[in-house]
Amino acid sequence: MNLTLKIWRQANADAKGEMVTYSIADVSPDMSFLEMMDMHNEQLIGNGEDPVAFDHDCREGICGMCSMFINGEAHGPDRLVTTCQLHMRKFKDGDTITIEPFRANAFPVIKDLAVDRSAFDRIQQAGGFVSVNTSGNTQDANAIPIDKHDADKAFDAATCIGCGACVASCKNASAMLFVSAKVSQYALLPQGKVEATDRVMSMVNQMDEEGFGNCTNTGACEVECPKGISLENIARMNREFMSATLKG
């Protein structure tokens, strides 16, 4: 396939970025999107140009590092996949592909397509954990009976890889889906209920401090989430938050 790539190039966080148009030839439909980007970078390096910076790590859809906004959608046109799982067979010969970084004030661009998503780390650090006494008295988690329905819901929430596609897709750049998944995975389990009140308050406050937008229930985050995290988690977080507020 021969393609035209329109890629956001930005030298650093303070530089003014712009879309730059490139041509790339002989792309195999069997290539992953990131392999196509690798191929493009090799061409740039061969021409003595600066390669395009982009995040990637496991390339198996698990780590949540890849974060491209492809043809107007986070992780591209496919559903339930990350950018690394997107294949070039989803495109046609002669296509023009627009590639941008995930855009949100809380996700500042580091360079080109690489963005700083440490805001998610700070939200997680604010309450996304269970305090456990590790002095030798820890109870075997399997010794606590948990309703299968709750365990399944908690596991579904825990599959969130924190890639930020929810923020990138939301017209308001809201992080509610991510935060709600992290709140839910603990709130549904007995181990997490002990700190549930403090957790939801701390994580929501941190989310607001980071400058994410407000959720208006458009549902775009759920559609674009590579792990299919449900909006049900946002409703649960709202309940948890209201309950925590009433408890003071």
Next chain:
Amino acid sequence: MITTSIARKVAMALSGLFLILFLGQHFTINVTSVFSEKTFNFLSHFMGNNPLVQFVLQPILIFGVVFHFVMGFVLELKNNKSRSSKYVSFKGAANASWVSRNMILSGIVVLSFLGLHFYDFWVPEMNYKYVEILPKDPDRYYGELVHKFHSPVRVGIYALSFVFLALHLYHGFASSFQSVGLNNKYTRGVKWLTSAFALGIPAGFIFIAIFHHLNG
């Protein structure tokens, strides 16, 4: 409490649900004008002269309306600030409905309509009762209503406004349940019922306007 994003979201939902309750009550009274002039006059006179309605519920309603649109604008401004560098290509239609992405637009049209509606009905009513202090006439309401719908332009504006209200409600009504934390096995049924309300009630208001235009 209202300083956090979730508190704002819940407040927006609760004020919206309150306004929806009022809309249902308003429609119930208005629709009687199609069937019985006497019933419509009786209900209108009751609502217009009952102290509880006039001096308790009416101020609460006005507060609810003002709160809902002020909060709507505040949220819109905050949301716009959260992404100052816009996408070159953003395919919003691929993952969210037009109505859900344009609540501010439908809201502005509904707000403009409310201005016209207040000018048409509320201001003359306040003038009649509290400024000129004219004698009570329990039979005047039906005639005033029919008179307002003589103008085809006014009927057209009303109809168009109610189309936008339907769009606003279509997303907003179901969305308010999600905002207050209700998303469960009944959500599909709730979505069906709220959609029926969102389309049915505005259609009913349009029908009332056209009915009186044609028969007045």
